[in-house]
Amino acid sequence: MRKITIVTTGGTLEKVYDDATGTLVNRHSNVAHMLSGLRLEETRLCIHELMNKDSLHMTDEDRELILSTVRGVLGEPGITGVLVLHGTDTMCVTGEKLCAELAGLAVPVILTGAMRPFEMKDSDALQNLTEALFATSVLAPGVYVVSHGRALRFPGVVKNREKRTFEHV
Amino acid sequence: MRKITIVTTGGTLEKVYDDATGTLVNRHSNVAHMLSGLRLEETRLCIHELMNKDSLHMTDEDRELILSTVRGVLGEPGITGVLVLHGTDTMCVTGEKLCAELAGLAVPVILTGAMRPFEMKDSDALQNLTEALFATSVLAPGVYVVSHGRALRFPGVVKNREKRTFEHV
Amino acid sequence: MRKITIVTTGGTLEKVYDDATGTLVNRHSNVAHMLSGLRLEETRLCIHELMNKDSLHMTDEDRELILSTVRGVLGEPGITGVLVLHGTDTMCVTGEKLCAELAGLAVPVILTGAMRPFEMKDSDALQNLTEALFATSVLAPGVYVVSHGRALRFPGVVKNREKRTFEHV
Amino acid sequence: MRKITIVTTGGTLEKVYDDATGTLVNRHSNVAHMLSGLRLEETRLCIHELMNKDSLHMTDEDRELILSTVRGVLGEPGITGVLVLHGTDTMCVTGEKLCAELAGLAVPVILTGAMRPFEMKDSDALQNLTEALFATSVLAPGVYVVSHGRALRFPGVVKNREKRTFEHV
Numbered sequence: 001m002r003k004i005t006i007v008t009t010g011g012t013l014e015k016v017y018d019d020a021t022g023t024l025v026n027r028h029s030n031v032a033h034m035l036s037g038l039r040l041e042e043t044r045l046c047i048h049e050l051m052n053k054d055s056l057h058m059t060d061e062d063r064e065l066i067l068s069t070v071r072g073v074l075g076e077p078g079i080t081g082v083l084v085l086h087g088t089d090t091m092c093v094t095g096e097k098l099c100a101e102l103a104g105l106a107v108p109v110i111l112t113g114a115m116r117p118f119e120m121k122d123s124d125a126l127q128n129l130t131e132a133l134f135a136t137s138v139l140a141p142g143v144y145v146v147s148h149g150r151a152l153r154f155p156g157v158v159k160n161r162e163k164r165t166f167e168h169v
Numbered sequence: 170m171r172k173i174t175i176v177t178t179g180g181t182l183e184k185v186y187d188d189a190t191g192t193l194v195n196r197h198s199n200v201a202h203m204l205s206g207l208r209l210e211e212t213r214l215c216i217h218e219l220m221n222k223d224s225l226h227m228t229d230e231d232r233e234l235i236l237s238t239v240r241g242v243l244g245e246p247g248i249t250g251v252l253v254l255h256g257t258d259t260m261c262v263t264g265e266k267l268c269a270e271l272a273g274l275a276v277p278v279i280l281t282g283a284m285r286p287f288e289m290k291d292s293d294a295l296q297n298l299t300e301a302l303f304a305t306s307v308l309a310p311g312v313y314v315v316s317h318g319r320a321l322r323f324p325g326v327v328k329n330r331e332k333r334t335f336e337h338v
Numbered sequence: 339m340r341k342i343t344i345v346t347t348g349g350t351l352e353k354v355y356d357d358a359t360g361t362l363v364n365r366h367s368n369v370a371h372m373l374s375g376l377r378l379e380e381t382r383l384c385i386h387e388l389m390n391k392d393s394l395h396m397t398d399e400d401r402e403l404i405l406s407t408v409r410g411v412l413g414e415p416g417i418t419g420v421l422v423l424h425g426t427d428t429m430c431v432t433g434e435k436l437c438a439e440l441a442g443l444a445v446p447v448i449l450t451g452a453m454r455p456f457e458m459k460d461s462d463a464l465q466n467l468t469e470a471l472f473a474t475s476v477l478a479p480g481v482y483v484v485s486h487g488r489a490l491r492f493p494g495v496v497k498n499r500e501k502r503t504f505e506h507v
Numbered sequence: 508m509r510k511i512t513i514v515t516t517g518g519t520l521e522k523v524y525d526d527a528t529g530t531l532v533n534r535h536s537n538v539a540h541m542l543s544g545l546r547l548e549e550t551r552l553c554i555h556e557l558m559n560k561d562s563l564h565m566t567d568e569d570r571e572l573i574l575s576t577v578r579g580v581l582g583e584p585g586i587t588g589v590l591v592l593h594g595t596d597t598m599c600v601t602g603e604k605l606c607a608e609l610a611g612l613a614v615p616v617i618l619t620g621a622m623r624p625f626e627m628k629d630s631d632a633l634q635n636l637t638e639a640l641f642a643t644s645v646l647a648p649g650v651y652v653v654s655h656g657r658a659l660r661f662p663g664v665v666k667n668r669e670k671r672t673f674e675h676v
Contacts (some may be wrong), residue, residue, distance in 0.1 A: 012191060017289055019333055022181060022223075024193065039631050040656035041672050054191075115188055119289050124546050127637050134638045134656055138645050149547035149641055164188055165548050208462050209487035210503050293377050299465050300472045303487055307476045318378035318472055334379050350529060355627055357671055360519060360561075362531065392529075453526055457627050460524075502526055 002080040003044045004136050005073045006031055009066060010052040011087030013114035013125045024117055026052040031085060034118055034129055043133075048073070055087025055094075055113075063094055067101055070109060074102070081107050081136025085129075088113045091145060092157050092166070098143045099154035105141040112146050115164045124148065171249040172213045173305050174242045175200055178235060179221040180256030182283035182294045193286060195221040200254060203287055203298055212302075217242070224256025224263075224282075232263055236270055239278060243271070250276050250305025254298075257282045260314060261326050261335070267312045268323035274310040281315050284333045293317065340418040341382045342474050343411045344369055347404060348390040349425030351452035351463045362455055364390040369423060372456055372467055381471075386411070393425025393432075393451075401432055405439055408447060412440070419445050419474025423467075426451045429483060430495050430504070436481045437492035443479040450484050453502045462486065509587040510551045511643050512580045513538055516573060517559040518594030520621035520632045531624060533559040538592060541625055541636055550640075555580070562594025562601075562620075570601055574608055577616060581609070588614050588643025592636075595620045598652060599664050599673070605650045606661035612648040619653050622671045631655065 008014065010026035018025045029049045050069055051062060066084065073082050086094055095111050102109065112132040118125035124147075132146040143154040145166045156169045177183065179195035187194045198218045219238055220231060235253065242251050255263055264280050271278065281301040287294035293316075301315040312323040314335045325338045346352065348364035356363045367387045388407055389400060404422065411420050424432055433449050440447065450470040456463035462485075470484040481492040483504045494507045515521065517533035525532045536556045557576055558569060573591065580589050593601055602618050609616065619639040625632035631654075639653040650661040652673045663676045 015191075017285055019284055022184075022193065024191065037629075038634055038656070039672070041670075041674075043656055116186055119291065120186055121288055121290055122544075126633075127545055130634050130637045131641045134641055134653075134658075135645070137656070138642070138658060146641075149545070149550055149644070151641075151645060163548075165546070167548075206460075207465055207487070208503070210501075210505075212487055291375075295464075296376055296468050299468045303469045303472055303484075303489075304476065306487070307473065307489060315472075318376070318381055318475070320472075320476060332379075334377070336379075353529075355623055357622055360522075360531065362529065454524055457629065458524055459626055459628055 001042050001044060002137055003046075003078050004081045004083060004133065005046040005048055005076070005079065006083045006085065007048045007050050007066065007069055007073065008085045009050055009055070009058075009062075009087070011055050011085060011091075011113045012117055013085055013112075013128070014052065015117040016119055026054055028052060029085075030118060031129075034126055037126060038130060038133070040133065053087070055090040058087070058090055058094070063097055066094055067098060070098060071102065074105070074107070074109075079107060082109045083132050083136065084109070084111045086111050086113050088115065088159055092159055095143055095145060095154045095157060102143065105143070107141055108136055108139040109143045110135055110139070110146050111144070170211050170213060171306055172247050173250045173252060173302065174215040174217055174245070174248065175252045175254060176217045176219050176235065176238055176242065177254045178219055178224070178227075178231075178256070180224050180254060180260075180282045181286055182254055182281075182297070183221065184286040185288055195223055197221060198254075199287060200298075203295055206295065207299060207302070209302065222256070224259040227256070227259055227263070232266055235263055236266060239267060240271065243274070243276070243278075248276060251278045252301050252305065253278070253280045255280050255282050257284065257328055261328055264312055264314060264323045264326060271312065274312070276310055277305055277308040278312045279304055279308070279315050280313070339380050339382060340475055341384075341416045342419045342421060342471065343384040343386055343414070343417065344421045344423065345386045345388050345404065345407055345411065346423045347388055347393070347396075347400075347425070349393050349423060349429075349451045350455055351423055351450075351466070352390065353455040354457055364392055366390060367423075368456060369467075372464060375464065376468060376471070378471065391425070393428040396425075396428055396432070401435055404432055405435060408436060409440065412443070412445070412447075417445060420447045421470050421474065422447070422449045424449050424451050426453065426497055430497055433481055433483060433492045433495060440481065443481070445479055446474055446477040447481045448473055448477070448484050449482070508549050508551060509644055510585050511588045511590060511640065512553040512555055512583070512586065513590045513592065514555045514557050514573065514576055514580065515592045516557055516562070516565075516569075516594070518562050518592060518598075518620045519624055520592055520635070521559065522624040523626055533561055535559060536592075537625060538636075541633055544633065545637060545640070547640065560594070562597040565594075565597055565601070570604055573601055574604060577605060578609065581612070581614070581616075586614060589616045590639050590643065591616070591618045593618050593620050595622065595666055599666055602650055602652060602661045602664060609650065612650070614648055615643055615646040616650045617642055617646070617653050618651070
């Protein structure tokens with residue numbers, strides 16, 4: 001039985017449509033809805049809804065909070081992996097920080113997000129979430145971005161805005 | 170065989186996700202994609218992509234253009250109905266104009282749109298398009314909004330912003 | 339406010355996947371699930387789950403039961419339309435019977451079904467249900483098949499197996 | 508750049524709806540359609556459509572053909588992983604055979620399938636395909652079933668019919 005905690009912070013993946021303004025906003029986490037479409041055997045999932053932010057608006061304090069939250073989760077007995085749902089624009093800033101400050105990792109810490117919101121028909125959200133959850137079982141301890149079929153290990157991961165994906169520098 | 174022309178003007182129904190900015194925009198018509206999910210027997214459809222505008226940005230000139238376009242379509246031989254895809258915010262302004270200026274209608278002219286873009290999983294776009302296409306076969310000549318299970322005939326149709334639907338005054 | 343009763347009898351539209359045998363079966367009505375994807379203003383819906391049969395297996399007794407059920411619904415105060423969800427293979431047998439035996443109709447009685455189950459991604463079920471619900475508001479009293487963009491009035495409607503749709507003889 | 512070959516054999520995952528008979532059948536591979544919904548960076552995919560069979564109907568000759576096909580693919584220059592799409596009922600028979608006869612593997616050979624066809628709305632096919640493709644990048648050489656969030660290595664994998672998933676004996 002694997003035990004995974006998902007820390008949600010917002011980002012495009014979790015944006016929902018606001019009918020009143022006709023715009024996409026981070027209002028609440030919809031990860032539970034995403035998970036309802038997946039079958040995960042021998043898995044115990046915890047969801048920790050930490051914040052609902054476009055990652056362009058994340059502050060240093062927000063990143064400190066993410067770091068301390070992940071550290072706390074890593075201290076829980078039996079934990080086998082941590083997932084952080086995060087906006088893609090500054091995902092690598094957070095990833096580098098987690099990589100630098102989390103010493104002696106025993107399990108993988110995986111960041112993922114999406115280029116198109118889960119609420120859109122043609123979204124990469126469920127693919128990335130599926131890959132990231134699977135990755136917690138098979139990757140060596142470390143901090144990663146998992147997305148679009150790949151696991152990229154920190155340090156040295158960046159967003160390629162033109163290709164709208166992640167890559168190693 | 171019925172012969173219907175769909176005049177597209179943009180609006181929420183046709184908004185698409187712009188990955189670069191993370192916003193929803195009117196860029197091109199996606200009515201052909203919507204139609205690919207429907208089975209319509211004994212129907213000949215023409216698509217006339219007129220403009221791609223949020224209806225809040227429509228000018229008097231735009232409405233003149235819609236009027237003259239619909240008038241032109243109504244003059245085509247064998248036409249049995251006209252559909253106008255339109256943003257909901259000023260749909261009723263356009264509807265009142267068409268109602269006032271199109272005298273002696275021989276077929277129904279139907280406006281429809283959506284509260285949520287077709288590209289979103291939980292959209293009312295396909296329902297409204299399905300109803301509007303069906304309505305062209307069964308409604309008496311006149312100008313209507315067709316949406317959310319109802320046909321509302323002009324004059325006297327307004328958008329109820331709170332309920333996010335249309336109603337008679 | 340319109341008041342519609344949906345009488346469900348099974349058919350392809352309502353077939354569900356049986357994981358144990360890997361086949362599609364009529365086990366329970368899923369019309370409530372279908373309706374959850376539609377927005378219907380000013381509508382009061384009743385669902386009457388009558389039977390769950392492939393229409394190839396319907397007996398004379400089944401058709402008597404459908405007739406008496408529809409007759410009962412038509413006697414309810416304020417009813418504005420009746421919908422019968424039915425397998426397509428013998429839908430026209432039932433339609434002819436309803437047409438012959440329901441004298442003096444005050445509202446439309448509409449039969450609909452699907453060529454592919456609602457549970458399949460590429461299904462005509464939701465389109466036909468959307469059209470049939472809309473049709474109850476706009477058709478004259480009579481017995482009809484509503485499907486694939488058209489309303490066909492009994493008597494004289496048949497299934498065209500090759501084209502997999504309905505038509506007038 | 509990873510280079511993966513997908514060998515398709517049929518099974519529930521690839522069953523399609525036959526409108527004429529109203530049943531689910533293995534007629535052609537739909538893996539290309541499934542892949543169109545995924546974004547896979549730095550990946551070169553080959554599809555080898557080998558057969559279209561319910562795995563209950565697979566013969567010893569069929570399994571010999573699968574073995575020789577996989578062996579051939581493994582001999583291609585630059586190959587980094589092989590995926591076999593297979594019905595779940597006898598997937599483990601094929602897996603044990605591949606495990607026993609493919610000596611000295613340099614890359615992972617992964618079998619996957621689905622409990623519900625991809626064509627159904629509520630299917631596990633895309634999840635399993637997503638996981639299996641991701642797994643080719645991260646698993647050690649060996650023969651596996653990848654499904655429902657897990658990688659299970661042969662020998663010793665069986666289908667649990669009651670739970671409708673796979674597990675180690």
